[in-house]
Amino acid sequence: MPVLSISADQPIQISPNSLWLELCGWKVSAGFPSPAADHTQKRVDLNDHLIRNKEATFLFRVRGDSMTGAGIYEGDTLVVDRSIEAKHNSIVLAILNDEFTVKRLYRRGGVFKLVAENPIYPPRVIKPEEELTIWGVVTFNLHKLC
Numbered sequence: 001m002p003v004l005s006i007s008a009d010q011p012i013q014i015s016p017n018s019l020w021l022e023l024c025g026w027k028v029s030a031g032f033p034s035p036a037a038d039h040t041q042k043r044v045d046l047n048d049h050l051i052r053n054k055e056a057t058f059l060f061r062v063r064g065d066s067m068t069g070a071g072i073y074e075g076d077t078l079v080v081d082r083s084i085e086a087k088h089n090s091i092v093l094a095i096l097n098d099e100f101t102v103k104r105l106y107r108r109g110g111v112f113k114l115v116a117e118n119p120i121y122p123p124r125v126i127k128p129e130e131e132l133t134i135w136g137v138v139t140f141n142l143h144k145l146c
Helices: 046-050
Strands: 020-023 044-045 058-064 077-081 092-094 097-108 111-115 132-144
Touching: 044 046, 046 132, 058 132, 092 111, 097 132
Parallel strands: none
Antiparallel strands: 020 044, 058 077, 077 132, 092 097, 092 132, 097 111
16 A cells, blocks of 8 residues: 655754744735735744644655645655644554554544545554554644745
8 A cells, every 4th residue: 555655764853943934913815915014023933833842843754645635745844743642533653564654543442544635545454463653743734835
């Protein structure tokens, strides 16, 4: 079964350096631009918005198309937090039989499945003899628009 794989051999740990960007004090309309677009309200550090636990947060690059229904595409960068407990329906970075994969976790009544968000890939029921490790929970997807 094809799985969504990760192109980096090792996770990339988040840099402790701040990344400051200007935050505008109004919501963005999908219509015409505001004449006040040159005025920002404050500066924000993206680490404060994307990272809950710096020591347990890593970035992974996506390869594959099994999670497109969840808005995760080839080349996207996932923010993965190892300190969050994976629950039923979480999108997780898992290690299945020594291979990284990103899927939605199904965990009900002692049954574990890794579920793709693309209908061409069937859910993967985890058999007792298989080795499954939930490496972390995906908290954000950094998806490039252009």
